[in-house]
Amino acid sequence: MISVLGAIFSVIGAGLAVMIVQFLMEMLKISHIPATLALPLVGHLYHPGAPMVMKFLSVMRRRHGKIFAFWPGNSPMIVVMEPKCVRQILTDTKTFIKGADYSNKFALVFGEGLVTSNGDKHRGDRGCLSKFFVRGAIEKYMDFMVQETQLMIQETMVPANGKEIDLQEFFHMLALRVFGYFAAGHDYSKDPEAKWINHCVSNGSNIIGEHIVLGLPVWGFIPRIKSLKADVAKMHQHVEKLIQAREKQRSEAKPDWVEPEDPLKGMLDAKMSRKEMYEQFTTLLSAGHDTTAFFGCYMAYLLASHPEVQQKVKDEVKEVLGDRTDIKPEDAKKMTYTANVMKEVLRLYTVIPFVNRTTVKDVNLRENNMKIPSGTTCLVPLCLMNRDPDVWEDPNEFRPERFEGLGISDNSAKHGYLPFGYGSRTCIGNTLALIEGNIMFALLMQKLTFKKVEDFKPKITAGISLVSSNGIRVRVELD
């Protein structure tokens, strides 16, 4: 018995010794990069504020500047928020690749879809899918977006008149319905699986987010990981149904049937394998779901909290549309104040708060001449860059007017304003999300007013996306 215990302690002791040596070697490699004292095994997690990652990093930024080391455990990340260096990281995709967080953790849900793949696989798949996400292609779906938004307003907002509601369900369901029709001609309003898919996608994103941010393992025997894998398998069965429905339409097509020009068609035409299609579809759905839905939630919350901004949006919608609801591309272009509101929402609530890349060789960050060793993960905190006081006056204020005259479309590398990322891996769904946002809010603002719920404050947690664990509550008042 004693010898068994002795053996166990020796193995644990040897393991700890290896980890401490690894820690010291890593520390030596990045000793030229500013950092607060980190300890072996726990890194900065000994610090009570460290699990609140966003707050902790903003304190570190004040202490160390725009490039510093952060230790979420035994290995460091280099936090980079200097705009020119960020640009280098996000454009040099041969040196800065999507590393282990993507291939081990994200991949549990996303497989080898667009978000997680690298190199030729990524280039090929992006080439195959990007034509469906350009403005002209998306504008063809505007009538459908209008129709679904109106239906959802009727189903959810009208009965909520005078009441407080959590907006998550409205925006999640609307995002799902729009995505289903846009990506595969599928009508989620009639699909009993829609509720489950909503839950499954958000849950998956939260779990993966937590495991990435806190550096937790994703071993298959952990109950929540086991159940996540089961959910992903069920999601693949759901995608199989969508593929079979389209294959049936193709095989039974009458001569006048015109197949929708959508991502599902793109995947079938490219003769992707079943596995590739499951992963790509799940990727698009997951990447576009919480993001679009929480973007809508935060916008409604900020409008409710700033009645003067809400009134200006209402006035603009009235001026451009009058009582019409058939929103056309030229209408959307005229709603410039609403566009600035959307930019300001994404600045304050950066829905994807962090992205990271791993170096495959030693590299110099040109702007600062700082060496980043091979195998290091660089963390780009888009959320903190968007509140950088060097760039934004009163960065925590909600002030859409600040975008007037800045000439910023949906991103600006110069300002470090990158809510949709940058370079060849920029969000493929950015135009879809913004057109959808414009339509949703034009129709909502024609019909109702969001009022602030006293004492409600969202409890923001930063996982893959910026979610609120206590929902987003507002009072709805029909006009």
Ligand code: HEM
């Ligand atoms: C407000 C809504 C959205 C925000 C804020 C957002 C944000 C982002 C960001 C920051 C990235 C870059 C990630 C990185 O560089 O590592 C990204 C990538 C991506 N997004 Fe979005 N996104 C949104 C909506 C959507 C939608 C609607 C879709 C699809 C239907 C989508 C699909 C994707 C995909 C597939 C990628 C990976 C692209 C690649 O690496 O080639 N996103 N998104």
